[in-house]
Amino acid sequence: MRVMAQIAMVMNLDKCIGCHTCSVTCKQTWSNRTGVEYAWFNNVETKPGVGYPRRYEDQEQWKGGWMLDRRGRLVLRSGGRMKRLLSLFSNPDLPSIEDYYEPVTYDYDNLVNAPAQKDIPVARPRSVLTGRPTAITWGANWEDGLGGAPEHAGGDPNLTGEWAEKVKFEFEQTFLFHLPRLCEHCLNPACVSACPSGAMYKRVEDGIVLVDQDRCRGWRMCVTACPYKKVYVNHATGKAEKCTFCFPRVEAGQPTVCSETCVGRLRYLGLLLYDADRVGEAAATADEHDLLDAQRGVFLDPHDPEIRAAARESGIPEDWLEAARRSPVYDLVMRYKVALPLHPEYRTMPMVWYVPPLSPVLDAVDAAGGDQDDPDHVFAAVTRLRIPLEYLAELFTAGDTDVVAGVLMKLTALRSFMRERTLGEDGDEAVLKAVGLTTREAEDLHRLLAVAKYADRYVVPAAHKEDAAALTAMENRCPVESSGEPVEAGGRRVMLGIPTLRRRTTETATGGHP
Amino acid sequence: MNAAPASLAAASTSGADLLLWVAVPYICLAVFVVGHVWRYRQDQFGWTSRTTQLLEHRWLRFGSPLFHVGAFMVIAGHVVGLAVPDSWTEAVGITEHAYHTTAVWAGSVAGVAMVAGLGMLCARRLLTRRIRLGTDRSDKVLFPLLSATVVLGITATAAHNVFGAGYDYRSTVSVWFRGLFVLQPQPEAIAGAPLLFQLHALSAFLLFAAWPFTRLVHVWSAPIGYLARPYLVYRRRSAPVSAPTTGGRTRSASGSGRAA
Numbered sequence: 001m002r003v004m005a006q007i008a009m010v011m012n013l014d015k016c017i018g019c020h021t022c023s024v025t026c027k028q029t030w031s032n033r034t035g036v037e038y039a040w041f042n043n044v045e046t047k048p049g050v051g052y053p054r055r056y057e058d059q060e061q062w063k064g065g066w067m068l069d070r071r072g073r074l075v076l077r078s079g080g081r082m083k084r085l086l087s088l089f090s091n092p093d094l095p096s097i098e099d100y101y102e103p104v105t106y107d108y109d110n111l112v113n114a115p116a117q118k119d120i121p122v123a124r125p126r127s128v129l130t131g132r133p134t135a136i137t138w139g140a141n142w143e144d145g146l147g148g149a150p151e152h153a154g155g156d157p158n159l160t161g162e163w164a165e166k167v168k169f170e171f172e173q174t175f176l177f178h179l180p181r182l183c184e185h186c187l188n189p190a191c192v193s194a195c196p197s198g199a200m201y202k203r204v205e206d207g208i209v210l211v212d213q214d215r216c217r218g219w220r221m222c223v224t225a226c227p228y229k230k231v232y233v234n235h236a237t238g239k240a241e242k243c244t245f246c247f248p249r250v251e252a253g254q255p256t257v258c259s260e261t262c263v264g265r266l267r268y269l270g271l272l273l274y275d276a277d278r279v280g281e282a283a284a285t286a287d288e289h290d291l292l293d294a295q296r297g298v299f300l301d302p303h304d305p306e307i308r309a310a311a312r313e314s315g316i317p318e319d320w321l322e323a324a325r326r327s328p329v330y331d332l333v334m335r336y337k338v339a340l341p342l343h344p345e346y347r348t349m350p351m352v353w354y355v356p357p358l359s360p361v362l363d364a365v366d367a368a369g370g371d372q373d374d375p376d377h378v379f380a381a382v383t384r385l386r387i388p389l390e391y392l393a394e395l396f397t398a399g400d401t402d403v404v405a406g407v408l409m410k411l412t413a414l415r416s417f418m419r420e421r422t423l424g425e426d427g428d429e430a431v432l433k434a435v436g437l438t439t440r441e442a443e444d445l446h447r448l449l450a451v452a453k454y455a456d457r458y459v460v461p462a463a464h465k466e467d468a469a470a471l472t473a474m475e476n477r478c479p480v481e482s483s484g485e486p487v488e489a490g491g492r493r494v495m496l497g498i499p500t501l502r503r504r505t506t507e508t509a510t511g512g513h514p
Numbered sequence: 515m516n517a518a519p520a521s522l523a524a525a526s527t528s529g530a531d532l533l534l535w536v537a538v539p540y541i542c543l544a545v546f547v548v549g550h551v552w553r554y555r556q557d558q559f560g561w562t563s564r565t566t567q568l569l570e571h572r573w574l575r576f577g578s579p580l581f582h583v584g585a586f587m588v589i590a591g592h593v594v595g596l597a598v599p600d601s602w603t604e605a606v607g608i609t610e611h612a613y614h615t616t617a618v619w620a621g622s623v624a625g626v627a628m629v630a631g632l633g634m635l636c637a638r639r640l641l642t643r644r645i646r647l648g649t650d651r652s653d654k655v656l657f658p659l660l661s662a663t664v665v666l667g668i669t670a671t672a673a674h675n676v677f678g679a680g681y682d683y684r685s686t687v688s689v690w691f692r693g694l695f696v697l698q699p700q701p702e703a704i705a706g707a708p709l710l711f712q713l714h715a716l717s718a719f720l721l722f723a724a725w726p727f728t729r730l731v732h733v734w735s736a737p738i739g740y741l742a743r744p745y746l747v748y749r750r751r752s753a754p755v756s757a758p759t760t761g762g763r764t765r766s767a768s769g770s771g772r773a774a
Contacts (some may be wrong), residue, residue, distance in 0.1 A: 094567055095568075096568060197735065201749040204749065205750065213559055236563075238562040
């Protein structure tokens with residue numbers, strides 16, 4: 001057993017209002033630079049919808065993630081090592097900028113400097129890639145709130161099968177929810193495995209997956225290999241960039257920027273201990289429906305004294321073990337089992353999990369003339385209304401509706417029980433029992449999902465300074481400095497989001513060349 | 515090739531020949547070596563293929579593989595043609611005629627592939643505005659220089675060995691080239707070669723000099739090691755980096771040094 005710690009995230013989707021604050025603050029922090037204008041390390045998608053980049057979930061097309069070959073061995077869907085090297089010259093499965101969207105800026109200058117005239121001056125959109133006026137025809141969340149869904153959302157790769165046909169024709173009447181996505185910091189990362197230069201790596205201490213910018217040679221195989229399409233090519237530097245899980249903040253014991261600024265307070269951060277030796281075996285589980293349990297089987301119980309001893313042996317410090325015991329992520333994923341991974345069938349063992357939304361089912365109950373607050377109505381809806389259930393199962397359980405139904409039942413029972421409690425009644429414990437919760441557990445889960453405070457939602461132990469030669473947060477410098485020449489004393493260049501078309505070579509850092 | 519006739523001959527070569535066929539090549543090779551050392555130590559962050567596939571893939575899809583595969587064959591052909599003396603090939607029983615027939619045929623295929631590929635890559639760089647805007651100074655040197663070298667090379671072959679009477683560069687140009695590396699330069703060996711071969715040789719050396727300062731450095735990072743390494747890469751935050759250190763920079767090059 002090789003115990004490793006992973007800083008993981010859970011998002012409670014019922015609480016997401018799709019405000020995009022996480023995306024915007026993430027962008028301001030990490031990707032407001034030239035070359036990654038189109039890249040959203042964190043984005044929020046409307047579901048059903050095609051997502052960002054377009055139809056990224058269609059692995060028949062994009063070849064992301066892992067699959068089992070005929071002999072049951074775990075192989076990258078994009079092909080073996082030799083094939084990867086042969087496609088260095090031209091990667092056949094790389095999304096093009098149109099699959100994301102053409103980044104634009106606006107002629108803000110015109111608003112201020114236009115001469116006096118009859119018409120109100122406008123700020124026209126201008127392509128950041130060409131500098132020319134352009135018509136905006138796509139974006140990172142073009143179908144926000146199902147806008148344009150009748151035209152586009154049918155392309156959602158999760159809409160397969162007969163039930164999906166119904167969804168395609170009745171978008172407005174069915175359901176919608178928001179899905180915030182960032183890098184999954186997988187236990188079995190396909191991007192790392194596909195990187196020919198070995199520039200991508202998973203950190204032993206906290207499991208964060210990073211690109212070493214000094215070793216990346218721009219072979220762009222990671223972009224293809226990542227089934228979530230969360231590795232991006234910086235077209236100005238020619239190197240790969242991705243979500244860093246805000247490692248400078250995490251090292252300092254702070255939550256990631258997306259978590260910190262989440263308006264709906266739907267994110268949870270905490271440690272999970274796992275057995276690194278069992279990852280490969282779990283990812284190669286034959287039946288896709290068993291992958292969820294296989295992944296849960298890799299996680300270790302931080303309350304178990306034997307596990308604690310093994311963790312100490314692996315060099316995990318005491319305060320990290322303490323944090324692992326208090327981890328809200330462990331509670332949601334392992335104790336209450338209400339959190340599910342996004343697309344476990346990609347076999348990357350993702351580490352950003354989701355509490356599936358109950359709202360699509362509640363909406364369906366309303367639409368069917370039922371009572372949202374009556375658990376029987378909701379239970380009946382969960383079992384009978386196939387549409388939201390099938391869809392959520394496609395996203396979170398490789399199509400296994402029983403698991404999703406189980407979680408939704410649990411949430412319904414909790415909702416009804418706590419509602420009665422709040423209204424001064426006793427609460428029907430039979431409902432709880434039916435979903436395997438005790439009163440105490442229900443109160444605890446309710447506290448965690450509904451009222452948990454900052455310190456309860458984010459249990460992030462600071463990195464140990466004595467472990468690290470250079471902890472970024474402690475070093476008083478910016479991790480996205482521009483490259484190149486040795487830095488003059490005191491004069492440290494930082495690449496800011498100055499609206500230049502391209503990053504020029506260093507001495508003319510802001511030379512906007514049209 | 516002993517030293518005596520070489521130095522005798524050197525006395526009879528003109529100053530221009532010495533400059534063009536001894537001084538320039540050595541300067542270029544020196545720049546090549548020192549430039550690479552400098553760039554590798556100073557600019558790991560800039561050391562990349564500078565891919566533009568994200569912005570344009572329709573031309574690249576054909577142009578890039580054509581160019582690269584053509585280039586591999588051309589380089590292999592040059593290694594054989596320049597580095598292997600004709601006495602060696604004859605010793606293993608390959609006649610001069612057989613050698614040249616093979617060289618012309620294989621060389622033509624490789625050359626045409628390389629020229630076609632490079633032409634497509636140049637075309638997309640010029641015609642696609644997004645890529646043209648991202649073309650930096652080093653590209654503006656590299657693309658013309660590389661194109662000139664390739665075009666001169668294939669023209670020389672076509673003019674003299676495909677359509678012409680045949681020119682045995684192995685007894686002239688190759689002798690000069692090998693002389694440079696065994697430190698017994700023989701400028702007179704190439705001084706009499708046809709102009710196209712001379713120009714090709716010169717532009718090639720200029721290309722060597724420009725090499726370390728352009729995206730061509732990605733050639734040295736060809737990820738052959740990938741075939742052997744384990745799929746998953748773990749790194750400790752605290753581990754001192756085994757990778758190329760970043761010499762001139764003040765920062766410590768830890769794993770998290772510049773990660774995104």
